[in-house]
Amino acid sequence: MWWAMSLLSSSPLLHIPSSTPPPTSRGSFPPPPRPTISYPPPSSSSSSPERRRFISKVKPLHSLTFPTHPIRCCSTSSMSSQASPSTSQVQDCLLYSRAYWVTESVIAWNVDVLGNGSCYLFASKGAALSFSDDGIQGQDVKIKLEEDNYGLPAKVIEKFPHIRDYRAFRLRPSLDVKPLLKCQLAVATFNSDGNCSDATGLQLPGVLDELFSYSGPLGALYSNEAVSLFLWAPTAQEVQVCIYRDGSADNPQEIIRLEEYNGVWSTKGPKGWEGCYYVYEVSVYHPSTQKIEKCYANDPYARGLSSDAQRTLFVNLGSDTLKPEGWDKLAHQKPDVLSFSDISIYELHIRDFSASDHTVEPKSRGGYLAFTLQDSAGVHHLKKLSNAGISHIHLLPTFQFAGVDDKKENWNCVDGETLKKFPPDSAQQQALITAVQNDDGYNWGYNPVLWGVPKGSYASNPNGSCRIIEFRKMVQALNHIGLRVVLDVVYNHLHGSGPFDENSVLDKIVPGYYLRRNTDGFIENSTCVNNTASEHFMVERLIIDDLLHWTVDYKVDGFRFDLMGHLMKRTMMRTKDVLSSLTTEQDGVDGSSVYLYGEGWDFGEVAKNGRGVNASQFNLPGTGIGSFNDRIRDAILGGSPFGHPLQQGFVNGLFLQPNGHNQDTATERLMLAVSKDHIQVGMAANLRDFVLTDCEGKEVKGSVLTHDGVPVAYASCPTETVNYVSAHDNETLFDIVSLKDKSFGYEYNSVVTGLTTSMEYRFSIPVMRCCAQNHLIVIHITLVIGSTGLILLSVPTIGELDFPQKRRMGKTGH
Incomplete structure (x- = not known):
């Protein structure tokens, strides 16, 4: 058998041809009910974010941080006093994957080759590689690699820019490498005396994409x-x-x-x-x-x-x-398509919408069917919003996520009547809820397990096809009251990884491929946990296929991309092209009316195009894809989700009504004037070429103004801006306005414990609710009447605030 052979560079690797014919020759079956997608070959290749949701999860062992320096090793037969690692230390080399197999014939590695030294690839089908005083043991195959002094090919650098300076090592062109990719793999360098000087495992996405x-x-x-x-x-x-x-x-x-x-x-x-x-x-x-x-x-x-x-x-x-009755006709019954620049969106959490609504029958509360009950208080509220001009409902994650048991009988919840017994400023409510947070029925849903299936806990029965039918009924019901549906999709990370986690799927099937890894081979966690890698061809394909599935099979009308900046711009553009090609006649949906937008924050390992051109705010102009505008949010409210919670903004007292944290000094006066400029640009859709007279009396473009060191304006057209002030980022809008406003009165205490500082606030009770409502109205009027860009509203009520009549759009000019 081939894996029992020990081969040097002069020996041909035994080729095992596949005896199985292609799938298409093993029986006929109809293609899936969706258009054919032509995927190009894989070789063609900040500003302040919202505060991230905390996911209570212990990091898997293989995503823990290890030392970043290479582990040097040599045999004990000729060992200097300066480098004498033990065999166990040398064995730890295989915990790392610092080399990249990037094409069929090229391996990249940032290793020093000593003089007349050599480099070898080792493979073991049974995962028996180990180190001993005699060097690497347990291999079935040993192949000599030759360094390419010309470095890595341009297409490799384009796909993997973070390893552009690595050395390139080549395998024989005639080598059949496919069988090797099923093995445990390692590369090692040896000095002229035959002593091992360095060794590591390999990362395989590049060669998997090519082959x-x-x-x-x-x-x-x-x-x-x-x-x-x-x-x-x-x-x-x-x-x-x-x-x-x-x-x-x-x-x-x-x-x-x-x-x-x-x-x-x-x-x-x-x-x-x-x-x-x-x-x-x-x-x-x-x-x-x-x-x-x-x-x-x-x-x-x-x-x-x-x-x-x-x-x-x-x-x-x-x-x-x-299919619910009339499902196949839904495309012809949807609310009129609006110009994307006039869309107004209302954000909802499926469980929150009806969990406490006593006009909803108990079995339907907190689930999909609550949206189908035309006489419930919640649906009446949605009808009022629709009549007022809201065009889309944005649903927080609806796919299968971790953190909530699908079986409601297993939940452990705190009764609302129990919470009412405590004073409004008591800490007991939070303590009781915290005690059951891992066992209750509430979670935002940003813990993806499987992207393509509706969440079971929102269905009346989590088994079988019930969740499918009820989800479709929800979409249909919302469309019938004049509201289109946007889904919150979370393709930037997965909740589980490794071979044993019950929430792990992709990392069990092709380990090390779907999740983005650092240069030591450990999973990146900048999103929160288990970052995915859309720069890899089959990851991108899975994302696009999934979006196509939700659009065709559930007839949804838009997608909000969580941490969109951690996806590649290419992925977003291919998504847009595929979806926009859908037609009512052939696919049952009009793909040209599907709007795409998301969080274009630029941070972590993808910052500044570190893993390729990513879908961040400054890379999206010209695409028509929207991104959240944090500039107008921070100018209106003050500070940022990462700043001091009492930092005031334009509408809640900055300079004019200082709350104690802010004083009426020249600094605050300048901040107020600068905030005015930022709001003015935001009201003009955050267009980079918009010219305004700034607070110094100068005529400047929006792109000249700065926010946290980067330009304020970046959009090339209104559809590329999503203006908002609150979208499930920390405190609710009512609370943050109340906290910052001088009128409410508060006692502020700073409690220092060790190296951390926590802040406690005690509010005057009762709170001046009418004052807060006035602030909310001012905030939303700023967005509604001023913005020619897209508006995102995420508030529990909007009172009697009406939206201007929206321009109807034909088939052109989004």
Whole structure:
């Protein structure tokens, strides 16, 4: 067998041809009900953010921070007193993956090659690599690498700019490397005496993209006679599917081994699989454990689930049994399309919308069906908003996320009547809620597990197809009262990773590929945890396929991208192109009316195009994709989500009504004048070429003004700006206005403990509610009447505030 051979550079690697034909030759079935996407080949390649949600989660072992310096090693036969690591220290080299296999024939590594030294690639199918006093042991294959003095190819630098200065090492062009990619891999350098001087594992996304990029079917496909499964897992050594009769059965009714062709594993089963459940069993090398692991994972293209995502449901979304009455006609019944620059959006959390609404029947509270009850207090409120000019409802995450049990009977919640017993300024309410925060039914939802399935806890039954039908009914009901639907999508990170986490999916199937890793090989966590890597071809494809799925199968009307700046600009542009190509006649939706916007913050490892051109504020002009305008938010409210909570702004007393934190000094007067300039630019859609007379009497462009050291204005057209003052970023708008305003009165105490400082505020009770409402009205009038850009509203009530009649738009001129 090939893995039992020890090969040097002069020996040809034994080629094992695949005996399995391509998936398309193993049976006929109809294509999925969506347009064909042509994916280009993979080689074609701040300002203050909102405060991030805290996700209570222990970091997996393989994402912990390790020393960043390379571990040098040498054999004990000739060891200097300066470099004498123990065998255990040398073994730790394999915990790191500092080398990158970037193309079929090129490996990049920031290593020093000593004089006449050499470099080798080692592979072990059984993950038996180890170090001893005699050097690297346990390999099945050893291949000599030759340094390329010309450095890395331009296409590699374009795709991986953060390793542009790495050395390039080449493999023989005739080498069949595909079998090697299923092994534990390491590279090592040796000095002229044969002593090992450095060693490390490898990161594989580059070579996987080059050799295994795939645009064929994935997930479960249904025909009149059969069900076919396709899974992209090029590094897996074996894949089986376990079929279960229901979502809770202990033992599978059958286990089937999938066949592989060029990285795609597939099988074909009977029509009777529909309504059953399945999980994949993937045998694959996992770098976090340095072992061949048997991982159990849901289908990344799952369209249905059992409760708590234990198993994937075989479900055909095209079935008439899953369509509410009139579903296929919904595209012709949607509210009139508005110019994107006139859209007004109201943000909602599905559970919050009706959890305490006693006009909603108990079984529907906090779920999808609450939006279908025409006589409920919540729906009456939405109708008023629609009549006032609100055009879109933005739903906080609705996909399957972690942190809330899908089975409501397992929740442990604090009763509202209990909370009412405490004084308004008591700390007891928070203490009681904190005690059950991991067991109650509330979570914002920014803990993605599977992107393509509605969250089970919002459905009346989390098993089976109930969540699919009820989600569709919700979209249909909102459309019928004049409101289009925007989904909050979170493609920048995943909640789980590693081979054992029950919330891990993608990292079990192709370990080390879907998640972005640092130059030591450990998972980046700048978003909060487990950053994804849309610069990798099949990650980008999964994101685009998922957005296409929500648009076609659930007929939603827009997407708000969480931490959009951590995605690549290319991903966003391809998404826009694919969605805009959808037509009512062929796809059942008008893709030209789907609006895309998100958080364009530029930070972490992607800052300043560190991993490629990312979808940040300053990279988006000319795309028509919107990004949140934090400039007008900070100018209106004062400070930022990361600043002092008492910092006042333009509408709540800066300089004119100082609250004690701010004084009526020349500094505050200048801040007020500068805030006026920033608001004026924001009211003009934050256009970079907009000319205004600033506070010094000069005529300047909006792009000349600065905010936290960067230009205030960046948009090239109004659709690229999302003006807002509050969007689930820390305190509610009412609270932050109350906190900053002089009229409310407060006692401020700074409590210093160790190296940390916490601030306590005690408000005068009762609060002057009417004063706060006046501030809210002023804030929203500033946005509504002034902005030619898109408006985002995220407040519990807007009183009787009306929106101007929106311009109706034809098929041109978004």
